[in-house]
Amino acid sequence: MTTPSPVSKFDQKRFIREIVDTAGAEGISENDLRAAWERFVQMNIDAAAVGMWHRGELRFGWSNGAMTFGLAVNARTP
Numbered sequence: 001m002t003t004p005s006p007v008s009k010f011d012q013k014r015f016i017r018e019i020v021d022t023a024g025a026e027g028i029s030e031n032d033l034r035a036a037w038e039r040f041v042q043m044n045i046d047a048a049a050v051g052m053w054h055r056g057e058l059r060f061g062w063s064n065g066a067m068t069f070g071l072a073v074n075a076r077t078p
Contacts, residue, residue: 057072
């Protein structure tokens with residue numbers, strides 16, 4: 001898997017090993033492994049965004065029928 005991601009190579013190898021090791025006798029297809037990896041990466045991105053929001057570094061809003069978001073101007077003042 002060569003898809004760029006915010007996850008370290010160490011964690012990528014660990015994740016793939018865990019998925020393959022638990023796939024059972026039928027194994028896992030390359031497509032399913034890729035889908036699992038993409039979901040794992042998205043979970044990491046989501047967790048980082050929630051962490052930034054909790055620290056007051058990311059702000060959310062609503063405008064023109066859509067959610068807006070961006071970095072807080074003063075990241076240390078929630």
